[in-house]
Amino acid sequence: MIEIKSLYKSFEDKSVLKDINCVFENGKTNLIIGQSGSGKTVLMKCIVGLFRPTSGKILYDGRDLVCMNKNEWKLLRREMGMIFQSAALFDSMTVLENVMFPLDMFSNDSYQERVKRAQFCLDRVNLLDAQKKFPDEISGGMQKRVAIARAIALNPKYLFCDEPNSGLDPKTSLVIDELIHDITVDFNMTTIINTHDMNSVMGIGENILYIHEGIKEWQGTKDQIMNSTNERLNSFIFASDLFRKVKEANQ
Amino acid sequence: MQKYLTLHPSFYGIFTIFVCSKAILMFLSKSLSTFGKYLILMGRTFSRPERMRMFFKQYIKEMSQLGTNSIGIVLLISFFIGAVICIQIKLNIESPWMPKFITGYTTREIMLLEFSSSIMCLILAGKVGSNIASEIGTMRVTQQIDALEIMGVNSASYLILPKIAGMITMMPFLVCFSIFAGFVGAYATAVIGHIITIDDLTLGLQHDFNEWYVWMGVIKSIFFAFVITSVSAFYGYTVEGGSVEVGKASTNSVVSSSVLILFSDVLLTHLLS
Numbered sequence: 393m394i395e396i397k398s399l400y401k402s403f404e405d406k407s408v409l410k411d412i413n414c415v416f417e418n419g420k421t422n423l424i425i426g427q428s429g430s431g432k433t434v435l436m437k438c439i440v441g442l443f444r445p446t447s448g449k450i451l452y453d454g455r456d457l458v459c460m461n462k463n464e465w466k467l468l469r470r471e472m473g474m475i476f477q478s479a480a481l482f483d484s485m486t487v488l489e490n491v492m493f494p495l496d497m498f499s500n501d502s503y504q505e506r507v508k509r510a511q512f513c514l515d516r517v518n519l520l521d522a523q524k525k526f527p528d529e530i531s532g533g534m535q536k537r538v539a540i541a542r543a544i545a546l547n548p549k550y551l552f553c554d555e556p557n558s559g560l561d562p563k564t565s566l567v568i569d570e571l572i573h574d575i576t577v578d579f580n581m582t583t584i585i586n587t588h589d590m591n592s593v594m595g596i597g598e599n600i601l602y603i604h605e606g607i608k609e610w611q612g613t614k615d616q617i618m619n620s621t622n623e624r625l626n627s628f629i630f631a632s633d634l635f636r637k638v639k640e641a642n643q
Numbered sequence: 644m645q646k647y648l649t650l651h652p653s654f655y656g657i658f659t660i661f662v663c664s665k666a667i668l669m670f671l672s673k674s675l676s677t678f679g680k681y682l683i684l685m686g687r688t689f690s691r692p693e694r695m696r697m698f699f700k701q702y703i704k705e706m707s708q709l710g711t712n713s714i715g716i717v718l719l720i721s722f723f724i725g726a727v728i729c730i731q732i733k734l735n736i737e738s739p740w741m742p743k744f745i746t747g748y749t750t751r752e753i754m755l756l757e758f759s760s761s762i763m764c765l766i767l768a769g770k771v772g773s774n775i776a777s778e779i780g781t782m783r784v785t786q787q788i789d790a791l792e793i794m795g796v797n798s799a800s801y802l803i804l805p806k807i808a809g810m811i812t813m814m815p816f817l818v819c820f821s822i823f824a825g826f827v828g829a830y831a832t833a834v835i836g837h838i839i840t841i842d843d844l845t846l847g848l849q850h851d852f853n854e855w856y857v858w859m860g861v862i863k864s865i866f867f868a869f870v871i872t873s874v875s876a877f878y879g880y881t882v883e884g885g886s887v888e889v890g891k892a893s894t895n896s897v898v899s900s901s902v903l904i905l906f907s908d909v910l911l912t913h914l915l916s
Binding site for chain 1 (some may be wrong): 693694696697781785786787789790792793794795796
């Protein structure tokens with residue numbers, strides 16, 4: 393479980409996040425949504441430790457990220473997996489080597505065991521056949537799946553996904569969403585997804601946090617979102633005709 | 644007041660001094676800030692690798708990529724420069740008063756003292772420096788370095804230390820290859836061009852040989868190898884933005900490492916001679 397308490401983040405004079413309080417439970421897919429420039433990427437970067445918050449607490453199962461020393465921080469990082477918007481696979485390595493990388497760095501297992509674990513992770517994302525290919529030889533959707541396999545290689549407790557569906561077609565997006573959701577449930581991870589994709593919100597949004605201009609505007613589930621009376625949230629979620637018609641049909 | 648400002652000539656002098664001082668101070672402040680960031684990055688780079696087996700794997704790869712892959716260009720340039728030096732010396736300082744070995748002797752001294760260490764490192768700053776800066780810069784803008792950091796890997800140590808170690812290991816060999824190729828080039832002028840006799844050239848190359856000059860070249864080249872790799876890695880690692888910034892970082896790395904090589908060449912030559 394990750395708890396955010398009174399989180400503020402400013403860049404020089406510009407305040408980006410203001411008093412964010414929320415809880416991300418484990419075994420659930422937690423989504424952060426909001427318009428471009430609302431501060432969700434900054435929030436994600438604060439949570440994973442790439443940005444230091446101006447004030448506030450980020451508690452990983454009670455351990456405050458902000459107050460951690462170097463060794464505690466290093467150990468916590470090994471409990472994290474992250475999927476970047478661009479997949480961020482290492483160009484010079486094959487798919488298998490990419491997935492093996494965290495194991496090579498931090499696992500004391502033998503080479504055979506590391507290969508076996510990496511192949512298990514690739515099998516989990518249905519990419520065992522592509523293990524000898526390089527990242528530029530596979531599609532964007534496959535790259536994202538490799539990134540998921542790499543992120544779960546060390547069996548992390550916390551999984552972070554920064555816009556995992558960006559640049560993907562709706563069908564592939566659905567595959568990625570289902571994969572992330574299934575992995576979250578199977579491994580009982582705390583998963584936080586930063587997304588713009590309303591299909592993801594409606595599909596796997598078990599806990600949704602809506603941010604507007606750096607302030608937590610709304611929090612709830614995908615079922616609650618349909619009946620929400622929050623005007624800002626409604627104008628964001630039901631901006632497209634399709635979702636507006638779905639809402640009207642439900643009503 | 645207006646009359647004083649327009650009429651008093653000393654005002655313009657004071658104003659110019661003020662503006663120049665401010666510009667110099669800003670330049671110094673920026674340079675010191677950059678140097679500080681460079682030192683911090685080097686502090687992170689020279690920490691114990693997390694996994695020695697991964698370090699050695701990268702180290703071998705970098706020796707091949709930065710060192711072995713540069714052998715061709717080193718041999719090619721050194722061969723022709725050796726030949727050109729031999730021709731120029733023979734044609735320009737030929738005189739009945741000059742001993743016959745002077746052409747070979749001068750060719751050897753130029754190759755040993757300056758070309759094979761300093762000038763070759765300037766050439767490598769262009770090839771290797773831009774390669775390092777663009778590789779690390781691209782990793783930065785495509786979030787590969789962020790991915791390493793999230794995994795808990797010291798990205799500076801993992802990416803930069805093997806490059807520095809690999810280049811420092813390979814550079815003395817490149818210097819030796821360059822000296823050898825330069826001499827082969829000089830012999831080529833004797834054999835093919837008949838500019839000089841082989842005996843005169845051999846006599847010159849062997850005349851009053853000082854072994855320390857070879858060591859001097861090797862010591863200088865090791866220092867330059869560190870400058871090229873660390874400065875280029877710094878520019879690549881600190882890229883912010885996209886492909887345009889990666890290109891700028893690549894150019895800046897070549898310019899900065901070349902200037903630093905030239906400055907330190909003067910200093911090292913003075914210290915080692």
